[in-house]
Amino acid sequence: MSQRVFLANLSDFSEKGRQVFSVQGSSVLVIKVAEQFYAVANHCPHLGLPLASGKVEGSTITCPFHGSKFDLASGENLDWVTSFAGLKIPQWSRRLLEMGKKPTPLQTFPIIVEEGKLYIEL
Ligand code: FES
Known part of the structure; x- marks a missing residue:
């Protein structure tokens, strides 16, 4: 059975359109794009590094690392290990940087906006 967890009042949500919450010991990144909220685990499935400063384009996020x-929305992996320190890397060197990790989806959480409050479901 899912559990609804309060995150914030909408009026307190970051004007930057993204905010990190600690939810039951886990870091959750909430992003607002064009009035739509998304909630995802704030750790990349590649090496577990934080996604909070990732580039958001439409409904996608690119890991900054x-x-x-x-x-x-779905957490689907759309591309896997394409750069290092912001520089694109050739296909052959992707395998080295992947460090044996296979493309893995990002964990997402249902998000609810109700009566001026923001919740996620666990
Ligand atoms: S930690 Fe995100 S792609 Fe490597």
């Missing part, structure tokens, strides 16, 4: 790209 090695360029893996994910759909914010």
